[in-house]
Amino acid sequence: MGGSTFTKASADGAPTLYTPRMTPKVYAQLKSTCIERLQEVLPDHQISALIEAPEKKDYGDLDIIIAHDGPVNTMELARHVGAHGLIKHSTGENQSFSLAVPQDMVRSVEDRDPVIYQHRHKTDTSITENHPPAPLSTKVYAQIDVHIVNTADYDWHIFYSSYGDLNILLGHIVRQHGFSLTDKGLFLRLPEYDAAKELDAERTTPHLNIEDTLGKLFLSNDPVEVMDFLGLDPSRYYDGFTTVKDFFDWLSMSRLVDSTTVGGHSDQPSTKTSAKPRSLKRPLFTSFLDDYLPKKFKHISTANGTNSKEVVACETCKQPVPSSIPSRPVLHREAVASFARKSAYTDLHTKLIHTISNQEADHFLKPIIAKYSNSTDRKKIGEILRAMQRWVGVGECCGKMSVLEEPHGIGESQLGRLVDGSRREVVLRDEAGVEVWVKEHWDEVKGIERQRVKREREGKELKEG
Secondary structure, eight states: OOOOTGGGEEOTTOOEEEOOOBOHHHHHHHHHHHHHHHHHHSTTSOEEEOOOOTTOSOBSOEEEEEEOSSOOOHHHHHHHHTOSEEEEEEOSSSOEEEEEEETTOOOOSSOOOOEEOEEOOTTOHHHHHHSOOOOEEEEEEEEEEEEEEOGGGHHHHHHHHOTTTHHHHHHHHHHTTTEEEETTEEEEEOHHHHHHHHHHHHSSSOOOOOOHHHHEEEEEOOHHHHHHHHTOOHHHHHHOOSSHHHHHHHHTTSTTOSGGGSSOTTSOOTTOOTHHHHHHTOHHHHHIIIIIHHHHSTTEEOTTOTTSOOOOEETTTOOBOOOOSOOHHHHHHHHHHHTTOHHHHHHHHHHHHHHHHHHHHHHHHHHHHHHHHTOOOHHHHHHHHHHHHHHEEEOTTTOOEEEOSSOOOTTOOOGGGGEEOSSSSOEETTHHHHHHHHHHHHHHHHHHHHHHHHHHHHHHHHHHO
């Protein structure tokens, strides 16, 4: 197959555009001409094609990155490139769209707009019914995927998305040590974030909802800084790789790669969702982990196969091979220092612990509130819980509860102090004491909050009137 986007798209009265794979010669000419035409429309902007994986014999599509702060005129760009078909994937600040251009890049005499195609989604019957599959075009096209990124993110996007599976491979490598690699940069994953996610996944009734922004600390989106931290040679990266082995040799020099990196890619942390099935479909990814690394570390064996996560043992003495990589806490301290993120780490860590504790406390309080308010109405229970979040103070050391004279602001609840999170199984510090307090004060707290809401509403009406 070539570029598959247009083979799964339709437009009224238009054929399905035929976009077969391209030879290196056709691809090189397409890339040169396309970038030249785009720069005629955007002369003062950085425009580059992503660097493909080495040793490719043909190409399915061409990926173009454009640095531009704000939206671009998609139709103008498509028209000037000579596109016959256009599919818009996303709009707004970070636009992305696909173009179908003649492989020979010959533009029509008339300056016409491209036909706008729509994907035929299996789940969207309206699109399928309105745009049924049409016969293939007799003309041969090439698929060009264009991504608009902010100028500040341009260098990172080029680095992150080039060389085929680089982002998946690096993502796998750093993930094992408490980091995440995304299209936004390198992030440090707080250990409490991972622990909370894993604990909640094991529960019969999960109740934590921790946003990624609270558990992942941004470190950098500077490619050179990130490569330096990972122990990768930036100059070698920018010189390029002519063979897959050259690429693997460079990647394997990372200080986060050793014999323990081999395999394990089907046993990822629960914080990772869609990356596993995607990675296993990528031959470069599996080749590096299942073929290249075992050969590089010849003294190791993986008795149960590389698709399971086990202790790597020496073939000679059968003893576990110790990892040469620093521990996760050490790496995290190095990262915080290297990227000057100590203050940001402290602030984020405080917010994360506060949020986890409060959500755990809310979970314990709901059935207690239901019991003593004699209600199963979720709305009523939620009202009382929100009132407690605003009006209940909790002693930091003693955990004693009291009604405050002034309410907490949103997100400042002290209810998290009621729980003991020092053990694997989170519990209330004084369950009996909490029950007694809720029984005696739930109605009082609810009434105080209702009065606050009433005053706030009346003040707003007076101001508007």
